[in-house]
Amino acid sequence: MNNPLLDFSNHPLFDAIQPAHITLALDELLPAADAALEKVTAADFPADWKAIASVLDVATEKLSRAWGAVNHLHSVADTPELRAAYTEALPRVTEFYTRLGADERLYAKYKAIPLASLNAEQRQAHDNAMRNFVLSGAELVGAPKERFAAIQERMADVSQKFSENVLDATDQWSTIVTAEDLAGVPDDVVQTTRAAAEKDGVAGHKLNLKMPCYLPIMQFAHSSALREKLYRAYATRASDQSEAVQAGKAEQDNTPWVKEILALRQEEAQLLGYANYAEVSLATKMAQSPAEVMAFLRDLAKRARPYAEKDVAEMRDFAAEHLNLQDPQPWDWPYIGEKLKEARYAFSEQEVKPYFTAPKVLAGLFKIVETLFEVSIRRDDAPVWHPAVEFYRIERHTEATRARGLPPVLVGQFYLDPGARAGKRGGAWMDDVRARWLRPDTGALQTPVAHLVCNFAEAVGNKPPLLTHDDVITLFHECGHGLHHMLTQVNERDVSGISGVEWDAVELPSQFMENFCWEWPVLRHMTAHVDTGEPLPRALFDKMLAAKNFQSGLQTLRQIEFSLVDMLLHTDGDKAQDFMKVLRDVRAEVAVLQSPAWGRTLHTFSHIFAGGYAAGYYSYKWAEVLSADAYAAFEETAGADGEPSLETGRRYREAILEAGGSRPAMDSFKAFRGREPQLDALLRHQGMA
Template sequence: MSNPLLDFSAQIPFDRITPADVAPAVDQLLARADAALASVTAPDFPAQWGSIARVLDVATEELGRAWGAVSHLNSVADTPELRAAYNAALPRVTEFWTRLGADERLYAKYKAIDPATLNAEQRQARSNAMRNFVLSGAELQGAAKERFAAIQERQAELQQKFSENALDATDAYAYYASAEEIEGLPADVMQAARAAAEGEGKQGYKLTLKMPCYLPVMQFAKSNTLREKLYRAYVTRASDQAEGDAKRFDNSAVMTEILALRREEAQLLGYENFGQVSLVPKMAHTPEQVTHFLRDLAQRARPFAEKDVADLRAFAAEQLGLQDPQAWDWPYISEQLKEARYAFSEQELKQYFTAPKVLAGLFKIVETLFEVAIRRDQAPVWNEAVEFYRIERDGKLVGQFYLDQPARAGKRGGAWMDDARARWLRPDTGRLQTPVAYLVCNFAQGVDGKPPLLTHDDVITLFHEFGHGLHHMLTHVNERDVSGISGVEWDAVELPSQFMENFCWEWEVLKHLTAHVDSGAPLPRALYDKMIAAKNYQAGMQTLRQIEFALFDMLLHTEHEPQGDLLALLARVRAEVAVLKPPAFSRTAHTFSHIFAGGYAAGYYSYKWAEVLSADAYAAFEETTGADGVPSLETGRRYRQAILEAGGSRPAMESFKAFRGREPTLDALLRHQGMA
């Protein structure tokens, strides 16, 4: 027990873990897991759920928990030593999980388990496991099995190559602009561009295709010549249209081979196309269901998108003297119109959102709606800024969470929720293991002795991640693989997180979340009204843009022939749904990393799908809120029991219907986005 990664007795001893602990802990845990796998797959081992769980699940849970702690530290407290230890162990851990997923002896044991001996949670977990074995190639034999493994390996290489090309093409570009050319840029962007040029001993201002530079140029630079120059470079990255030497990063052949391998993988598994494979573990059942959903939403959003464009054209002609705007003009026109129409600054708003006040307000909502108590708690942490809390109901522990809010060196950007430990009625001890979550953000730190200030986007982020945390911690499910967020369909897992975001726009909520950093005064109603007025600015255009990506993705993985012209398909999708068409040289698909290098192949629609669920779920609260603006406790209880407590123990649609009494509709989403 001298190795802290092997201590599973209480909370993870983060104050004692060192990079030197990683390799010996992984050695020991992999050996245990391998021995457990050998034991349960022996011919004489009984095909019984509890027997397999007591041996294999206990060993793999401990491996997962220890490796999870190492991965977490790698994200929030990175050092050269820890990174080296993590990268050295990663291939071995990955190899074990891959081998476990395709083990036909283990698959045979699960098949042989009598479902009549299982409770409902165990039946759902077994059903998921059987499905995952099939999708991992466990049913394939001989040459087909070898080919399937080779396809996985080649796809991993190609996806990495796609990412590298996209990154290298972005990094390779620079333009050194004069002071006249960058007129209109925000002061901080100018300063950064000037410093970047000086750092290279060059004159002028270094402009790149990185988002913190590229986007402000498109939005604020008065020179349309400059905007055109950067736009052309940006939309031709990693393609045959790139200029000169940058053509070496062309992703065209990589994309074609990835699509061909996905089609072959699908056919080895007995499906016609990869779209069908992708949807097996999701809420949507068929590619046709997804395309119908996207087209229906596009049809409803179109009138609003067309009005957005008409407003932009009129403003461009009357106020900016632009009679025929081009692709590189639209972001600039949009920004000018937004400032003219709404006249408020994020900087002004931010003074009212102090981190302690926002957190106290968030806790108050959760405690009231979900009938729990949140208290400070004690546990070893990886940084002094990390707080640890416990959630109780009726005086009993329900779950715990680490909250790591501030940005700092050695911490990955962005925000996320991850599970440190799942709720599980342990088969080895018979005791209930309560869930623990990591909630991580990257907010600014306080200055001059004042509390940290959050932007409204930061507030939304905190509520979003806390929604994921509630899904993980408030579960009542005792079976590890379907408790909390485990086993929840990919296109439904964002429901509880997007649901919580809605509270950030409610006046009754914001009154209690805000206090001016100097005066302590709550958010003024006039400033709130401006914020609400700007909430749905260009919602129609933004919706069609997301649908364009999602429909292209699904058709690419169903109707499209891998060797065919995917640009022709993209043009066809744009002709159907887009209100603004890019120029012929645009090659945005060549950097569409979500589907070519991420987990979203034939799954990009998930963003919109989950938004429909969360908006409709929130509408139940709007329908039952009293005249005083206080949400109904009865509705909160029903939501908690039907959605949060059920976790992944049943299909997401069943949980949704248990809460709403019907299937979801688009109405609430359209209303929330001003498109009703």
């Protein structure tokens, strides 16, 4: 069989990959990677960085690229057949990487590499590798080593089950309602839900739990009963309280998986000699200890609480006076908040939405990226997994190419998958397809490729898709991650782009890009009314800006609640088994709006149970401090018309984006800002100064 997963000549052949290809590809790639491991760990193989890389890294990179393509399809184009093949293959891949990371022969070979023979990038990659060997169990022997390996395999299996339950619980729930039930709901949502019902051959409107449908219902539907119905379904997904589990689908309850994941992590930490999993997690981060993280979170909570209490008091008063809601319930708050915002700032999200057509937003995003980072972006060709996916290339002229009249140099490429659909997990994310790498086998420079994935509403009729301003911010956020990966100038694969960047600093470039969504010189270029083509009126933008920090206190406490729960679940293994009590205790300490006892938000908290953020969710707030302070440099140097300084953009690109993971994040930040980060800019940006 001509297997597309074994074609590494260029981009993955996404349009040709079938479930049947997965096992056959691994049957070739895993033995090849094993053979490479045996070769470099042989006694007579030199302890030389490039020699090891040209054999082992070349083999494992092929494996990771092939498995990465499979993993990606599992996230964006899931089918029963693909899921079955993925599930069957996952233990084999997990077993290899677990064994590779803990191989004491390879660890010894790396230890023997003369550090004087390494350049700065290689030295950083070597430091990371030595640390990762220890965290992967390379210093364990006998029964503990075997148990560590078993834990890794079981963790991969259980995390996948958790993730699949979340996807299934979201995909499988729907309800049919009448047009009358949707009073107050934006017209584009009404049309989309009617089309969904027609597709199923039923009358009425079909609602689901995906964000483009769920959020507008919660914000705009006048019917409190309808809001309650969706809220209850959403807040109990994949739990013992869900409709599916109550109806007999007990296997869709994530309770046992949450408990097992937490227990396995605690056991892993103790095998490695740590007191808890949070200490393991922080070994690769900027923060030094769980205590430091919790002190940071509690300090921020203390500063935000007065603003959050004021937010709630204002909503209670408004609900009683204007909406006849004397005792608001959890499903009422988004509706009250939206109505209060409309009344206070005389605009609604839906008034803004028609101006943000997807093509115009994308053109505006590309314009700021091209201007600020001195690159050009244009459409490119590559096989894709869905007709809605687009592919782009980023290029830059160097002094040499411009002087000699040569074409610009390829910097990186990316796939953009913007729309929500069945079989695609919710949320938004960036992932790498391949890293920039000066290949040790051929000497050729491999350019980086990234995925940018969102879940925006689909187009209605012949009009382009409309984005909310929050959607625009999400797109800029993921693009920031992508730029970090693609604009790197580092040639060592393990520290180029996002590779090797501390997890609590990796959100810096993404959150940094969000700031441009609030700048008039940027925003005016990315709006055109879907019907008239008119740009966003300045008066409407000024209202948006006035409302920017609306309920920022509440939103900050919500993030701190999740971050604190995450850290506490991973610092006390005994208490973690009653994880709902940990959640209740944190809410009692932090929250100013209490959630219902039957709510089960942890059962769908994929970030920490299936997404790499375990004992690391705090990094969103941690990195916000970095990104706000970094953006303050642009505020300090902006032109008279508010246009960002190109010189500051160049310094940011060179100090942070191009450096990737080749040095500690703090060193990169100080290289750009000239000092360590300060909290002031974040509090000011969020209206809490």
